[in-house]
Amino acid sequence: MTLEYLEYLSNKSPAPEQLVIMLHGYGSNASDLISLAPELAEYLPHAHFISPNAPHLFEGGGAAFQWFSLTQRDDEFMTKGARAAEKILNSFIDEQAAKFKLTPSQVVLLGFSQGTMMSLHTALRRETSVRAVLGYSGMLLSPHLLKNEIKSSPSIMLVHGAEDQVLPASMMTLAQHTLNDLNVECKTLLRQKLGHGIDMEGIISGGKFLQGMFSK
Numbered sequence: 001m002t003l004e005y006l007e008y009l010s011n012k013s014p015a016p017e018q019l020v021i022m023l024h025g026y027g028s029n030a031s032d033l034i035s036l037a038p039e040l041a042e043y044l045p046h047a048h049f050i051s052p053n054a055p056h057l058f059e060g061g062g063a064a065f066q067w068f069s070l071t072q073r074d075d076e077f078m079t080k081g082a083r084a085a086e087k088i089l090n091s092f093i094d095e096q097a098a099k100f101k102l103t104p105s106q107v108v109l110l111g112f113s114q115g116t117m118m119s120l121h122t123a124l125r126r127e128t129s130v131r132a133v134l135g136y137s138g139m140l141l142s143p144h145l146l147k148n149e150i151k152s153s154p155s156i157m158l159v160h161g162a163e164d165q166v167l168p169a170s171m172m173t174l175a176q177h178t179l180n181d182l183n184v185e186c187k188t189l190l191r192q193k194l195g196h197g198i199d200m201e202g203i204i205s206g207g208k209f210l211q212g213m214f215s216k
Helices: 076-097 114-123 141-150 171-180 200-213
Strands: 005-009 019-025 049-054 105-114 132-136 153-160 185-189
Touching: 005 185, 019 076, 019 114, 019 153, 076 105, 076 114, 105 114, 105 200, 114 132, 114 153, 132 200, 153 171, 153 200, 171 185
Parallel strands: 019 049, 019 105, 105 132, 132 153, 153 185
Antiparallel strands: 005 049
């Protein structure tokens, strides 16, 4: 399956040195996160930003997409959906990296909500690790399964609103504890007075995190 996508490349580099793949949330589309690219490019001026539409039409209708169904919200059902989408996403990651002559170590997955779920689920199970995951307002699916399935340990930063009514901030804490127990570096940022969304401080902190990943 070929995913349609939007892209952004700053004019500061003739060829990209990093690839940031931006995964939108449930019931959204590629245009949602690509709008963050100009701000993040201030921290990664030589990066190419790509935001694909998720592979499935949104079950709620409209010009929207989903990575997997949420007609049921239990971990088993969602993880089954993520596993199916993981194959599509991995192919997309590898195809886009090869297109720009980049290695997975030059790739970042950035997600929001369901896109964060997909970023974490996929990145931690890849045979060849991406460099980092920057996840906003998401969760780690089926954390109890990860010990036996983890194959990669990318650097991770999770950002969450303290007032999130869709996915409570406790999901970020659970993910961090699970990842740290498996020796995966995971930084977190809790944003006070923020609901299910991304604010400017989250963008700035995320940008600095990514900048640090490629300045080592």
